[in-house]
Amino acid sequence: MSTGDLVTRIYTGFRGADFRGEEINLIRSPDCLNVWKDYKHTESIRTRPGLELCEAFDEPVYGVYFYKGFTLVHSGAKLYKLSSGAREELYAGLNEKVSNGFIYDEDWYFKDGKHYLKYDGETIGNVVGYIPTTTIARKPMGGGTKYEDVNMLSDYRMNSFLSDGGSFDYYLDVMNIDEDFVPVVTVDDEVIAEDQYEVDYKEGKIVFLYNAPDAPLTDGQDNVVIKFKKAVPEYRETINKTTLLQVFDNRVFFSGNEDHPHMLWHSSLDDPSYVSDLDYYKEGMDTAKIKGMVAGNNALWVFREPSDANTTVFYHTPALDDDYGKIYPSTHSSVTTGCIGKAVNFNDDIVFFSERGMEGISGDITTEQIVGHRSSMVDRKLTSEADYKNMVLAEWEGYLLVCIGNKVYLADSRATFTNENHMEYEWFYWELEMDVICATVKDGILYIGTENGIYTLTDQTANVESYWTTPKDKFKHPHMLKTTNKRGCVAEATGDISVSVKLEDTEFEHIGTYENVTDYFVSRIKRKKWKDIQLKFYTNTRFSLETVTLEAFIGGYIKR
DSSP states (O other): OOTTOEEEEEEESOOEEOOSOSOOOTTEESEEESEEEOTTTOSSEEEOOEEEEEEEOSSOEEEEEEETTEEEEEETTEEEEEETTEEEEEEEOOOSSOOEEEEETTEEEEEOSSOEEEEOSSOEEEOOOOOOEEEEEEBTTBOOEEOSOOBTTOSEEEEEEOOOSSOOEEEOSSSSOOTTSOOEEEETTEEOOGGGEEEETTTTEEEESSOOOOOOSSTTOOOEEEEEEOOOHHHHHHHHTOOEEEEETTEEEEEOOTTSTTEEEEOBTTBTTOOBTTOEEEOSSSOOOEEEEEEETTEEEEEEOOOTTOOOEEEEOOEEETTTEEEOOEEEOSOOOOOSSOEEEETTEEEEEETTEEEEEESOTTSOOEEEEOOTTTHHHHTTOTTGGGOEEEEETTEEEEEETTEEEEEEEEEEEEETTEEEEEEEEEEOSSOOSEEEEETTEEEEEOSSEEEEEEESSOOOOEEEEOOOBOTTOTTEEEEEOTTOEEEEEEEEEEEEEEETTSOOEEEEEEEEESSEEEEOOOOOSBSOEEEEEEESSOEEEEEEEEEEEEEEEOOO
C-alpha cells in the first residue's frame, strides 16, 4: 500500500470491554459504560434497562424470596410477606445482614447467621428438629443398638426398649438429663400417666411405681419408648450462626460459622430439620475461612480463603459406608488458588473469585482439576474495587452479574474466547443508580435489594448515561500519518447519539449530536495527519450501535 491509498475500517460485532490498557482488538472497548447485548432482541450493543421501584422499604433489603405466589422480604430486622398489594410483618429480630433461603418439600427455610426458620405459608418459627431414636432394642438395664445420631437442631431424644416383663427400672443411654422436661413414656403405643413413674434425672432412669411393663406381644419387638430432653445449647447455635447454604444430593449443607470458619455440616436425607452431630467435616488442617459452596460436576465444591498450606479447594462426593451409610468424604483438589470473594455454578461452569479475578475449574472429580482464568478483560478494574470481597452474584439473561456497590460487571456466557488454552468470558460494565445489597431472579426478572427498597431492572425507556469508545486505531499503518475521508463516519444505530473523536494523546473533541436516529447517521469527522484515532458514541438517554464505518487516506511517514 502506498501514499494516497484508502483504508476502510468497519467496527462491528462488538464483544465487550477490555480494561487492560493495552492495544486491544477493535471489537472491544477500552472504556464503555452501561451497555450490553440484549440477545432476545438484537446482536447490537445497547443501553441497559433502567431501575424501576417495585416496593419501597424504610430499612435496607437483605433478601427477596418467592414462595407460594407471594413475596417474602427481609428488610432491616424484620421479615415481611407481600401479597396482593398488602404487607404483613411475619417475624422480627432478624440479623441485619444478607440472608439466604430455600424451598424444600413445600416449606420455606430461612437463614440469616442468627436464626434458622421454617415457614409453611401460615406459621413461621425456629425449625423444629426431628427427634431421633438414639438407641433401639435396649434392655431395661442398658445395652441395645445405636440407631440414630443426636440431632443438633433438637433438644430431645428417644430410647426404644424391649421390655422383659418384670423390670421396674429403665436406664436411658445418657445420664444427667434435663430437669425442665418430664420424660414421656409410652408402653405398647399408650402414653403412661406421669403419676405412674418417677424420674431420676441425674442417673437418667425411669422408675415404674406400680406395674412393670409387660413383655411385648410380638417376640423381639420393642414396646417401651421414652422421650426425654438432653439439650446441648451450642449445637443449635452452631447451625444458627452459619451463613452459607447449598442443597446437594437431597441434603442441605451449612457453613460460614465464624466460630468454626473451616467446617461444614449437612442435614439428613430429605430432612432439613435433622443435622446429625456426627455429620460434619473440617476442610483442611488450618482455619482458613470457607467462602463458598457450589454444587456441580457431580460434587459439592468448597472454596476457602488463601491458605498457608495451599489447601483451599475441596470437593465432596457421595460414598457408602458400612457403619454410617451415605457419607461425603472431603477430598483436597489439585487447585491451590484461594477464594476471597464468592463462588457459584455459572451455566455449568464452577467459578470463584480470587485475588486476581474470576477463576473457573476445568476438570471434574475423575480428572486433575485445573484453574482457568475467566476475567482478564476486566481484572484491573474489578479487583481494585474497594468492596471486592463483598460482592453480590446473580445469574440473569445468560450473564453472571458481579455487583460491588453500584458497580456491575457482566460475564457473558454466550460470548467466550480462548486465551492461552483456557476459556474466558467477554464482559460489560455498568454503574447503577444505587448500591446492590442483594439480588435474585424470578421468571426472568432481576430483583435488586437496596437501602430503600426493591427495584427491578425492567425500564426499557429510562434515560441512562451510556457510551462506547473504540480502541486506538492506527489503521494498519502505525508508522504513517492518516487523514479521514471527508465523506465522514457512517454509523448504523438508533436513538440519540453524540459523537466525539480523539487523536493521539489529546482529549475527546465533540463532533456532533444526532437525535432520533432510526437507521443510520453520518458524522463529518475531518481530521488530518494523525497517528491513531478513537471514536466515542455517547448518550444520556438511550441508544443502540451496530456498525461504524470510517475511512482514511494514508499519508507520509511519521517524523521523529
